[in-house]
Amino acid sequence: MDFFNEMMDGGEVRVPYKHLQAWIDSHSQDEFRIKRAEAETIFRRIGITFAVYSESEGSTERLIPFDMMPRVFTEREWRKLERGIKQRARALNAFLWDVYHRREIIRAGRIPGELVYRNEAYEPSVIGVDPARGVYSHVVGIDLVRTGVDEFFVLEDNCRTPSGVSYMLENREIMMRLNPDLFRTARVLPVDDYPRALRRTLASVAPAKCEGAPTVVVLTPGSFNSAYYEHSFLADQMGAELVEGQDLFVDGDFVYMRTTRGPQRVDVIYRRIDDAFIDPLCFRPDSMLGVPGLMNVYRSGGVQICSAPGAGVADDKAIYTYVPEMIRFYLGEEPILQNVPTWRCGDADSLKYVLENLKDLVVKEVHGSGGYGMLVGPAATKEEIAAYASRIKADPADFIAQPTLALSTSPTFVDSGLAPRHVDLRPYCLVGKDIHLTPGGLTRVAMREGSLVVNSSQGGGVKDTWVVSGE
């Protein structure tokens, strides 16, 4: 398989990376080793760790490996991506409004009703509810892979609470702290406006009943959650309170936060807990994380929950295959970013093809996330493939399959020195009164040679992502 090398084109350094090459040439490998150690110390000190879940070892906390070499886009490359990402974010929100209201796309026969109505993420209790400005997914994380100079594919959409944005911000900060010389000469577009943009987005979806400046809070499941660092980081950066379910209560038409100065009404909740745990009266009665009655207040228009409950139906892997259709249906436009060709194992013909070609395919659970429970055909043993095949046969509709993509590589500093490693990209698109995309995102990198799995839970690392202007 041929892989697109983002830095090298034959023997030539590609334009976006020219500046970086000069910087690499002016430093020795030992200098990079020292810088890498410094970066690790800083990460440990500020406490960015994440929990890895494994059935055999239980949960362990670990640092995500940070790679010193940035991943670079030119502004021109980025502008095209930006148009495609914003287009997708608009279409996904239009779809969410539609499936909870008139269901035009189903009536028009463009998406099978079954796929929506029987989807676990489709939430009957919010049918007919009008979220502020009609927005359901306020932070859309779109996972992209690159396979050529002008070829990008969307791997998946994340419409609920995509995580990782704190790495985008911290990676940049650490890069600037360790390599100020690099930023003096390269014109890298800033990412540090993200927390302000997030706050502006959240404030712009305050409910109509809100009087004066909206009170925004970040709702976290608590410090045991793998993304707790990010929750507290974002709350701090936005100047919003970080709360747990027990800090909030409902009374009459509204939600209040307990404070030392007495109850304070809350208008917008940026929640980082799943739908199922939001309100024990509406969802799981055994949930201790949520706020009893919160869904009643939301549904009667007293508070905005971000992302809106039920938004997950748009990022389901079976729905994913219909996103290009959504773009055409709601926006009357052709998709700027392509989907990865996907076989839905629920279709008999596709199932047959998938089972016959497992060794070449990547198979995922429709409702899974984070790279857990997937099969990477080319890297799997015969036994693993046979075991996975019987899982697929037991419940075909729960699986989708995609070709193994030739993920592009970016130079990465590994033990043997600088070497190409495979990368993907998650930019964060904000949707409120306006649509905003910070020029950058989270680049994940497979640290192991030849590996195509970039998930942090599977040993992936992260890089700073640059958009350089004027080159």
Added chain:
Amino acid sequence: MQITVEHTSTYRFESPRMRVVQSHKLTPASNGGQSVSDWDVSVDGASFGAGFRDGAGDNVCLMTLPGPVSEIAIRVKGSVTTEDTSGILMKHKEVVAPRVYLRSTWTTAPGIGLRALAQRVSSRKAGTLEGAHDLMGIVAEEIAYVPGSTHADMTAAEVEEQGRGVCQDQTHVLITLARILGMPARYVTGYLFADAEGNSHEASHAWAEIHVADLGWVGFDATNQCCPDDRYIRVCSGMDAQDAAPIRGISLGSGDESLDISVSVAAQQ
């Protein structure tokens, strides 16, 4: 017929509770078969708010009570003028797509026994009014009405296995069977006025609604083997009994709680 309802649910707590929060679906909506003239829900010391009409057309309201309380009495009082619509739900404002009610829940998951029962209806009748009537007949034959024979969170499959139950259980079995045949079905909670021979414990009642092409939602009372008429008041609905519960609540505190319900449903001349 004009029907008056007095319904009191009294929760008693072994030790006092704080921060009681309840979501109520206690107020019926008017439709082609019932006109709700006056209706009142009251609880001493509680505040009400966040009222709205949900996508299924049910009135939802939130009750909060700071406590501490050792007893809460929810008093419902109202009157409704009803008409016989042969069980057809008419002019009921709702926006949920009927096919959403093909989903199964934990309580209404189909088992082998239930699938076998559904097979008794010939496939050409699936989706028709006749098929729905057949299903109601099957429930009557297979699930005997025996008060006290089940507990509140029994699944349809368990009920089918033991062959008896109360109106909640019969309704769960009926909606599960309908969904197996591809007919959207839901659980309805309401009141039934029963005359001198009627059973008083049925005053607070449950039945099924099955969606039939051309007719829309049609009520089927498996317990009484009939479609709801002007003796019935429809209060709210859901995917199953838990989803259609008129009161869902939570409070802070420990110890046992008991629930005492008194209902009187009377007809006025």
